[in-house]
Amino acid sequence: GIQVEQSPPDLILQEGANSTLRCNFSDSVNNLQWFHQNPWGQLINLFYIPSGTKQNGRLSATTVATERYSLLYISSSQTTDSGVYFCAVDTKAAGNKLTFGGGTRVLVKP
Amino acid sequence: NAGVMQNPRHLVRRRGQEARLRCSPMKGHSHVYWYRQLPEEGLKFMVYLQKENIIDESGMPKERFSAEFPKEGPSILRIQQVVRGDSAAYFCASSPSLGPGGKNFGAGTRLSVL
Numbered sequence: 001g002i003q004v005e006q007s008p009p010d011l012i013l014q015e016g017a018n019s020t021l022r023c024n025f026s027d028s029v030n031n032l033q034w035f036h037q038n039p040w041g042q043l044i045n046l047f048y049i050p051s052g053t054k055q056n057g058r059l060s061a062t063t064v065a066t067e068r069y070s071l072l073y074i075s076s077s078q079t080t081d082s083g084v085y086f087c088a089v090d091t092k093a094a095g096n097k098l099t100f101g102g103g104t105r106v107l108v109k110p
Numbered sequence: 111n112a113g114v115m116q117n118p119r120h121l122v123r124r125r126g127q128e129a130r131l132r133c134s135p136m137k138g139h140s141h142v143y144w145y146r147q148l149p150e151e152g153l154k155f156m157v158y159l160q161k162e163n164i165i166d167e168s169g170m171p172k173e174r175f176s177a178e179f180p181k182e183g184p185s186i187l188r189i190q191q192v193v194r195g196d197s198a199a200y201f202c203a204s205s206p207s208l209g210p211g212g213k214n215f216g217a218g219t220r221l222s223v224l
Contacts, residue, residue, distance in 0.1 A: 033212050041199055041218060043153075048212030086152060095166055097143060098203070098213060100152040 002027045002091055006101035013077045013108045021072040021104045023087030030090055032063050033098070034072050037084045046072070046085075077108045112137070114204050115184075116216035124224050129189040129196070131219045135204030142185040143213065144177060147199040159185060192223045 003026040013019055025032075034046040047054050047061040049070065054061055058077075063070040074081055084105050088098040115134040123129050135142050140161055145153040146169075158166040159179035170177070174192075179185040189196055199220050203213040 031212065035215070041220065043201060043215045043218065045212060045214060088153075095158070096141070096205075097155045097158050097166060097169075098145075098153075099155065100145075102152050 002029070002089060002094060002099050004087060004089055004099050004101035006085075006087055006104050008104060009102065011104055011106045013074075013081075013106065015077060015079060015108055015110050017077050017108075018073070018075045019077060019106070021074070021085055021087075021106075023070040023072070023101055025068050025070075025087075025089050027068070027091055027093070029065065029068075030092055030096075031098070032070055032087065032089045034061055034070070035086045035088065036081075037086060037103075039083055043086075074106075077106075079108045079110055082106055082108045114139075114202055114214050114216035116200075116202050116219050118219060119217060120220050120222070122222045122224060123192045125193060126191050129192050129221055131187040131189075131200050131202075131221070132184040133187070133202030133204075133216060134184040135202075136206075136214055139204035139206050139214075141205045141207065142179050143203040143205075144185075144187050145201045145203065147201065147218075149198070153201060156187075189221075192221070194223050197221055197223045 005024045036044045051065040058075045060073045084103040088100045144156040147153045155169040157177045174190045199218045201218045202216045
């Protein structure tokens, strides 16, 4: 099946800093989503982005489908950005089910 | 338009009991997916259902686990004779159809087996 790798596994930021999270995947995808799992365990849908670039406030994401990677940018980080960020993809071969990466655990310090 | 609704949010069971987890998809969504997240791990696919049909159950453990999505009512994930290793967060997602478009996740059910 498809492999999804996220880096870095852990990230400690000072409030106000910018950061980039990366997601590499091993096959062509139909769907790519970024999620934020907050410290209470809720899974928040950030972006649906199988290709191209999108922005939502301080967050933006870019997927380069031909090179099989996606980037999530966090600018001017805040303590509420802490949590785990997951990238998830699905492929035609996988039949519409999402495969998740291992996540990047982010801690933003005040 | 309410999102994906899961209940209960927290469920405590003793070893050997049954656990029933419910998922109501978003209005108009006919595809439901169940995922399991073990402590400190990512989410793993379990089963994909449409109304009255199991489409893909390749991620389901072979024993004790079953899922259904009846014509009326929520999707149910049932775990019989729970063991401590079943303790996890169980998430449900829904989508309106196949093809492009993101999946929407519920808040999850956290199962604790004593």
